[in-house]
Amino acid sequence: MIFYQISTLIIVVLLNCLHEVVSRSPTPTESFGHSVILDTAGKIVLHWNFNASHITFEVHGNTRGWVGIGFSENGNMIGADIIVGWVKNGIGHLKDHHGTVRNEFPPLDAKQNVQLLASSEAEGWTVLKFQRLLDTCDKDDRILTADTTRVIFAYGNSDPQENDITRSNYHGSSRGSKSVVFMDTPSNAAKQRPQNEQHQTFDLLNDNVTLSSTESYNCRLLKIPDSDSKFHVVKVEPVIQPGNEHNIRRFVLYLCSEFLDAPTAVNMSAQCADPNTPDFFYCTTIIFAWAVGGGPIVFPMNTGFPLGGAGISKYALLETHYVNPGAAQGIVDSSGLRFTYTRQLRQYDSGLLDVGMGIAPAEQIIPPGAVSYKSYGECSASCLKQSLKEDNKTSINIFSVLLRGGKLAKRLSLNHIRNGSELEPVAMDNGYDFNYQETRFLHQEKVVKSGDSLQMVCDYNSMTRTNITQGGENANQEVCFSYVYYYPQIRLAKCTTIPEFSTLMRSLNVTSVRANVPNPTTLYDFVDSEATQSIGETLDQKNWTDVLRQQLEEISKNALRSQACEGNDYFPENIDGEVSPPVITKSYKAPQKNCTQVPQPAVPAGLPPSATAAKTTTAAAPETPRTTTVSPSTTSGGVRTSIRRTTLWTTLLAALSLCFI
Structure with a gap:
């Protein structure tokens, strides 16, 4: 009886911690400059690197079946460039498809312009690493540029029975889309800072703003902390209250005039056009802006945005554009912006210019x-x-x-x-x-x-x-x-x-x-x-x-x-x-570009040594540990096989040890 009680307890703990292990995306096979989670559940993760001619992708799918990603103009399959892959019996497979003029099963491309570099399947995850030209000069493929691309994705719970997906491999609700800019500077650029530079942070936030209408512009006058002496802001990022991600369209921070010497509305929140808050009208110079979908603003290592000290106002106005489409009740928000700054002034002061067409209702x-x-x-x-x-x-x-x-x-x-x-x-x-x-x-x-x-x-x-x-x-x-955003700073804004x-x-x-x-x-x-x-x-x-x-x-x-x-x-x-x-x-x-002579996908300079797979789209997994295609019997997924060969106690204790890795 004690044996079964202890065994049951271990199994309960094991199932909980194995859920955590399986839900974790595998470590990428190389250091990628860009990564994005494509779905809200974290089941599809995309990594990539690029150079002047090629792009290398590594997609991680939380499934033992097939995984597909595509590049679309509008977020659906019509006219999309679609790549589907899976790992079966330790062998990786990759196919190049395209969408037609309707949302229907995507046919196989006549020309396969993707090259499988590595593949693996372990602990409930399928990993596919592949490469293609940015411009394949193929009418069935989309050119990958610095434009915003709608990345579509889908996955199935089982591998195709044939040598490619068929209509029977329908993804059901396991699909979605997300906008991505592929040709952007590396996301890890945020970690690049001058050696020995010391940093501090402060937040400028809203304070329990109630969203009572479908759309509103809330302004809050704030004093900039530690502003008696000059410092350089080197990073600005949003701080969004959990649960309110869909209610915030934009933050804009305005620097106030030096003539606003003793404001009476500090920490006050009101609608931005409220005539009863005259202090707000002294704050018209935009110095930072963030909009929905954006990430942190990281300044180059030779420049920072100057705040504090003589000649710079100590006050700023935080404008927040809220949306509440259904006029839902009870939404209260305290989101805003976080600033990373240094007292070790960089070479240049940076500035922000508002350029283009003025706001012009008439x-x-x-x-x-x-x-x-x-x-x-x-x-x-x-x-x-x-x-x-x-x-x-x-x-x-x-x-x-x-x-x-x-x-x-x-x-x-x-x-x-x-x-x-x-x-x-x-x-x-x-x-x-x-x-x-x-x-x-x-x-x-x-x-x-x-x-x-x-x-x-x-x-x-x-x-x-x-x-x-x-x-x-x-x-x-x-x-x-x-x-x-530019440097060196001039007074024009x-x-x-x-x-x-x-x-x-x-x-x-x-x-x-x-x-x-x-x-x-x-x-x-x-x-x-x-x-x-x-x-x-x-x-x-x-x-x-x-x-x-x-x-x-x-x-x-x-x-x-x-x-x-x-x-x-x-x-x-x-x-x-x-x-x-x-x-x-x-x-x-x-x-x-002259498309009369297009180079075939090949490992370009600057891509990792692991990119040595054959030029076919079906390749055996490489033998190196980081790209090995792992069969279930050689990982935690092989517990069932181990049970047949060891005692129950040994198996449970061995599996439980995975929770502490």
């Missing part, structure tokens, strides 16, 4: 029914040149960019113009995802010189809208700008333009405009003196043809601009309030 108009409609906004050459001159600088170095668009935005680009010629874009994303707004760290810093200008171009698809869409920060409005309002109205045959409310902000607050309804209502009822949409886009692009050129308590001299859009005499053309 001046940014996107007509409905457009497959493609572009908006433009600039940081003018005159503004940049004068600001650099007044701060005794000749150029700035851009090291990261957060591109911002709304739900309709599909392609964003921050263009660089010098002497009428477009240079390579500073940053661009042809697969923009409103729910994945990552700060992009440039592989090579962009030098912006005196006389250069920057132009933000946003391409929207408004096929889902029946009325016009206006500019603004609310969920159904649109924006077109970017937050640009906001460099934006908007099309001149009267020009737009004349193009829409509105000749006489008057406001019908005391403080007009949108086109629904203005009326044409010759009409009985608002301008917004008139435009909603307009028959928007492709010709009319194109005409409005061209007029908005070429119209005289109203510009904002300013910093925190700083306004450059001799800057006109109006400016012409940049004249571009030579457009940038990306280098074209």
